[in-house]
């Protein structure tokens with residue numbers, strides 16, 4: 118969208134109009150003589166969740182004059198980056214292109230920990246569970262073999278030993294990935310923003326982008342408080358991308374997701390990392406639930422996808438009995454040491470592309486605008502490296518990483534083949 122302001126037409130007739138015009142011309146002269154020109158930056162980053170906060174940090178540490186804008190005060194609970202934990206795993210059954218990116222993401226998270234002194238990553242390992250030939254297990258198996266990812270394939274007694282807190286049907290097979298773990302999303306966003314500010318970025322919270330206009334060499338961004346000018350604009354608006362950035366030719370859908378937290382039953386050995394690890398479990402063909410073990414605030418679980426498409430400004434944040442039951446049922450059957458009544462629940466968004474692959478590219482109408490929707494329910498682990506890629510794209514228009522899977526043209530071509 119190259120947004121433009123349109124002035125309302127007026128009927129101009131009669132001598133009174135000449136008087137009005139003179140007054141208007143005078144007031145225009147005085148207002149423009151005193152009005153500050155838009156403040157200028159090298160790059161404006163709109164949306165400071167996982168991806169935008171990381172991009173703002175990377176840009177600021179590379180010496181760019183950065184303005185970061187967010188409509189809320191991140192980290193917050195209105196978008197996609199809350200709920201205390203996110204899994205980082207390498208066995209990408211979706212597409213092998215993600216595997217080298219996870220490797221760089223791990224390094225980059227470690228660099229962020231070193232730069233900030235914060236601990237953001239906790240190793241737990243991850244299990245991919247299901248029937249031997251299920252989509253999840255066979256995909257994880259292919260991925261670990263193809264990419265030489267350390268793993269074990271286990272079932273029966275070996276599975277019961279690895280994850281004594283799980284009750285799996287006899288035919289269940291698991292791929293165990295020992296080097297997977299958990300990242301802390303809210304602390305990560307707060308850390309990116311803190312370091313971005315230390316490196317000189319201006320971070321404006323509670324200040325939404327309401328309009329942008331790519332003209333000439335740069336971009337003008339308007340908020341309720343001011344107009345800003347920059348050479349480049351990075352749009353990382355999460356669930357709001359589909360509403361605020363039309364013209365991409367790829368539909369981006371905000372999908373309502375619910376996370377629940379469960380406590381161990383009294384007198385049991387608990388549901389911590391030594392008892393259940395992180396897991397993704399294809400409990401019925403094509404249906405996956407996931408969990409993060411209890412690391413102090415309960416065991417977190419949810420259904421991967423299967424949520425309704427929602428308007429991010431009007432989503433139902435009330436937790437229904439149905440929301441609870443579809444996860445409690447799995448907990449009751451498969452995690453017997455957990456109390457199946459959740460102690461807390463929260464609504465969050467996936468922002469889905471049609472085929473679940475990230476979208477990262479420049480806007481079709483302006484090379485000065487970088488657009489990023491690295492979500493579809495699996496983006497957080499990459500936030501550290503995506504900040505680097507977005508900084509590369511904003512500063513030079515290209516990056517060394519292979520982004521072909523994420524380009525708009527690839528998405529459009531895939532949609533055309535499907536229809």
Ligand SMILES: Cc1cc2nc3c(=O)[nH]c(=O)nc-3n(C[C@H](O)[C@H](O)[C@H](O)COP(=O)(O)OP(=O)(O)OC[C@H]3O[C@@H](n4cnc5c(N)ncnc54)[C@H](O)[C@@H]3O)c2cc1C
Pocket residue numbers: 163164165166167168169186187188189191195196197198200202203204205324325326327353354355356357361374375376419465466467490491492493494495496497498499
């Ligand atoms: C329940 C759940 C579980 C998940 N589990 C995992 C996992 O285990 N592993 C994993 O890798 N990924 C996981 N994901 C996906 C991951 O969390 C997301 O891919 C990631 O958080 C998306 O980050 P984002 O920056 O795109 O969106 P957000 O973090 O939501 O950031 C978007 C920002 O844009 C701001 N904004 C919106 N409109 C405007 C405006 N007009 N002006 C300025 N700012 C605006 C918002 O306020 C927000 O701060 C999960 C997601 C969910 C919901």
